[in-house]
Amino acid sequence: MNETQKTGIFWGVAVVVALIAAIVSWPSSNNDDGGNIGNVIGTPLFSEFKDPLTAASLKIVTFNEAQGELKNFEVRKDAESGLWTIPSKGGYPADAIEQMRDAANALVGLDVLDVPTDNPEDHAGMGVVEPKLEDLEPGDEGVGRLVTFKDSSQKVLASLIVGNEVKGQAGQVYVRKPGQDPVYVVKLDDTPLSTEFQEWIEEDLLQLSSIDIENVELKDYNASLGLQGVSLTKNYDVELAKDGTTWSLTALKEYDKTNPLAEPTLVSVDPDKELNSQKLNDLTNALDDLKFVDVNRKPEGISANLKADKDFAADQEAATQLAGRGFIPVPLGPNREIEILSANGELTATTKEGVKYILRFGNISGIADDDKGGDKGDASSADEGDVTGGVNRYLMVSTVVDESMFPVPELKPIPQTLEELDALDNPAPPADEPLPTELNPAEAPAPATPEMKEGESEAGADPSATDDAATPKEDGEKEGDEKKEAETEKAVEEVTAEQDGEAESSEPAESADSDAADSGDAEPASGETDASGEGESTTVGEAQEAADEQAADESPADGDEKAASESADSKAAETTAPAEKPEPDSSDVKETEEEKLERLAAVQEKITKENERKLEERKENLQQARLTSQALNARFADWYYVIPEATYSKLRISREELFDTSGQSSPNPAAMPPGMQNMQFPGFPGN
Template sequence: MTESMKTLLYVSTAAVVMSCVGIVVWRQTPAAEQVEEMVGKPLFTDLKDPLDAASLEIVRYDSQLGQIKPFRVAQVGGRWVIPSQSNYPADAESRLRGIATELMSVKVLGVASDLPSDHEQYGVVKPDQNNLKTSADSLGVLVRLEDKKGKPLAGMIVGRAVDSTDDASPAARLQAAGSQQRYVRLLGQDGQGQDRVFVASVDLDQFSSRFEDWIQTDLLEFSPIALDQISIREYAVTPVNQLQVKLTERSEITVREKDAQWELVSLSLYGDNGWEKGSLPPGQQINAERLNELKDAIKDLTIVGVQRKPALLSDELKGSQSQMTIDAAGKQGLERAGFWLIEGRIVSNNGELVIRMNTGFSYRLRFGRSASLGDEENAGINRYVFAVAELDEQQFPAPAKPELPALPGAEKTDDDKTDGEKQPSAAADADRRAEIEAERKRLLTEYELVFKQWQAKRRQAEIQVRNLNARFADWFFIVPEQTFQKLHLGRDDLFALADTAPSTPRFGPGSGILAPPPPPQSTTPEAPPAPPADKSKVDEPKVDEPKAVEPKADEPKADEPKADEPKANEPKADEPKANEPKSDEPPGDS
């Protein structure tokens, strides 16, 4: 090999080496010109219209369970649902539009790295089963937005927050001040993460995967002002064998709140002879504190999870059938949640609560077994609830039809009447008939008005019951155990020792009740005090002394005229007035 060829070879090798070094340097630290060109540009170029968003997927690592937790909300059949929760209805439309709008405004603030080996450092490792061996801190949160056809509109893996002391590259420190600056990797069309790590302003809190953040959590939509009565039914369900259970009734207690005071409406106890009427135990009173907690718990009853009911049972509940049937699989599904079907009636592990509203319907809540959701957000014990709405027929007695006066045509004809019964004239008969017809019309008009009001109120209650049951029918609801403990009261919880003295005044400040007005003052002047009595004449009647007050009826006075003697300026009793009979004449005088 000649010297010239050796020189050429050395130069070529050096060029290749320098090229490789240049590539490595570029991948590790992007060129300043390239970074400058990207800064300020939208991070997601395919997202043009927030209305195009039809689904949102969020995947994160659950450190408590040590597993990947996917969450997805999507529009299915025109409804927003949560597929990971058996398509439970989601309150997602406005929230998802807001998220899509926010993503459209996300701008590139800088580039941290192009090396895959830096992904762990920035916490942008894709959260999937293949990366579970990676440190939990290095797993990011995957966010993916798609349109109705499943086309990706925006996708990223959000990593840890940017620290102003980070020195991975100058770009990583760009605008690091602010808690929302995070490292971000984009997802490609194939769903895989790209190598480049950007710095962008992303609020990770808006990408919640908590079930209750995406639903209407208010289970009952309860209005305290419409509360009429609360009934607590206490019973026990005990297994007889593997196929049968026994229901043992205990008590049913109904209370109501009137004028800010709780009172007992009825108390029924179940004994050897069946149901018997009970009363408030001696020396005890209604436990207002526990009942106020119960009322607040009803208002605050929130959903933290759901489980789908057996299909056949759901269909019957939507039809509001009182007698239910269920197959073997459905029976097992009921019992797993702590409910049983006995003689066509659903019963539960922990009794029932009936909340009667003055709008014509009642909520019936049955409490089942404890339920563990097993996630970080809702760790701990919760409780299954079987909810149903029922029309309260007692609030809708049909208005009575009025008794209409009979028309003259329904009475005797003139041929059948005696001379004394016959109408004096045809004109008088027509007037009487017109009066009766007017009265009949008035009564019928009033009845029709009352009937329409009754019908409208009943129809409104029926619609409310139907809408509530359409929401309740498919699901066992899961509520916090703390709320359940306030709802689940027994006889001993409802009564307390009676106070020996009221803790608050009956009227006035501190009582919550206005004091009654004082009695009206008398306008009659008070009589002067009587002079002291002469002890020597105690037993003698006082003849000449005028009395300031009227003497007692049973103490006749000496100078008082007798009943049959006329008073001054009055006619004598035996002298009758004009055209007036003698009232005081003894019998027999004539």
């Protein structure tokens, strides 16, 4: 190897060493994007985070400057159940599907607009200091929000410190990746990145509609736990029914102030006294729109129906925590089972589906220490006089099924014999139902009375019938009168003709003579006249008399007879002959015993199916109510809810507010009496 080659090798090694030295001596940087940070402008900040649905958890860390504390808010999807929960709130169920998608979308496709600095000293001024408790002290400023998305395997999909807005650039903010110095400018809508509890839950707590509420019960009492035990004051109970928008009072009971455990007295209310509909409507509307602002997990051992198990009685810490929030465990059950008394009474609302909601009102939120179980006060400090604006109140909710809303339906009896089938086919009329006219002679119309003939005694005739018979159809009456006059004139002419000997008697005359003879008034034969000429006059008079008698004997006259006949035919047709011949029913056809047995079996099957349908409908409705109640209790069982005081004031109605007093003042029976009864429950805090 000559000198030239040696020199070349030497210089080659020197260049390599220089490059290595240059790399080693280059200022250290933890920027993933390399030394030339200007190359990242216009590129996605998280190039691998493309699908928001892959995000299975979100954690947001913020810093409280005044207290020097970090606040963690987390939403997580359970890998097994697929349900979203809020671990930072004890695992409370989250309504996070859409909210989580929107939050993840805020970081998907987030492009870098600018890189104003990579100097750590600028971080505080841009609000991108990382919230790490070990590096912070109370009063530190410029701390940003740390937002981190992870997938189901807990791999980080995106993590970003969100700082201040860029002045003069709407929608643009400073951001920084944790552990890196460069600060980026991005256009970010951070609205979905909220740590507000209400933004991540179903706010409608009860999920009922005011129009579905049918019954409301208020139990107005106060309970507190003191050094001497449990103090209890019961004011009144009231049961109210709601039909649409109309309220009615079912029962009002008041308690003896000196003995709250005594049975209440039923109060008689003036029927003219009106309920305070405005207050009651406000109450149901508040139930419809009941929202809560926070939750705390209840101690173990309290079931969904707010009864305690045996182990709970020995858990003094759990009992103290419960009482600190205004829910006092006392042995009230028949076998001294532990039940819950509320600091400020109860409200029960039953829906038309048969689900009964029970709301128990506790202390003002903040009296108890939320983190350590609440030993900073008792329920006595929760009186209305101590309430100030903006405070909240603890609430516990449970549900049961009101089985009185599902009465057993009335079932139709099933015939078992042919005699019972016959009785079903021909049921006896009810005792208070009158018999049909044809079976009740007292109700049958009186028979028609014939027209009284001349000379008949008036005492033997029905006056009403005589009047009816003497009033024929108007047309028939006129026709009969005209016919009588014509016959009379004809009879006179015939008698006169006989006297003159012009002709023999005609048929009408013979008829008249015959009628006259029938009446017993017949005169000597025509032609036997007085020779002096008096016979003609006498004969004419006798003929006139005979004609009058004939007319009187025609009862009724031809026209009257025709009208009466038509009327009688019409009435007979109405009573005896139907307009149309009905189809013969089964009772008109003689059934054989075999046919009757077949029909009995068919009737039994039909009635059985109808009864089964009624029972099945009740069973389904009752089962649906139970399922609804179970699902609701699954949500309510583990939690104290915190509601606004303004909502509580609408749900609590005092005795004096129950009725519309129209400006009349009345004493407040709900006021605490001077000598409140103290009841001792051994084995509980305060004894």
